[in-house]
Amino acid sequence: MFKSGQLEELICLVSALDRDALIDQFHSYQANFPLDFTPEFFENTPLERLRHIFLALCLQCQRLPEQAMIHAA
Helix, strand or coil, X not given: CCCHHHHHHHHHHHHHCCHHHHHHHXXXXXXXXXXXXXXXXXXXXXXXXXXXXXXXXXXXXXXXXXXXHHHHC
8 A cells, every 4th residue: 555655756756747758657666467558659649647547557556656767867
């Protein structure tokens, strides 16, 4: 379970990602289940929806994304 500060940090970090950085996060995220998104999905889905899906992924897996990758974005 995320601590309240971690949840707020996660929301701020995800909201700051641009499309390319967000796609990189999807590709490198170590989920508890397989992720199978096509390049067309990433291309055609609005950025806010991708952010929402990634946030939901992090919440479901109860894991923050790699901090080093986020700070490089």
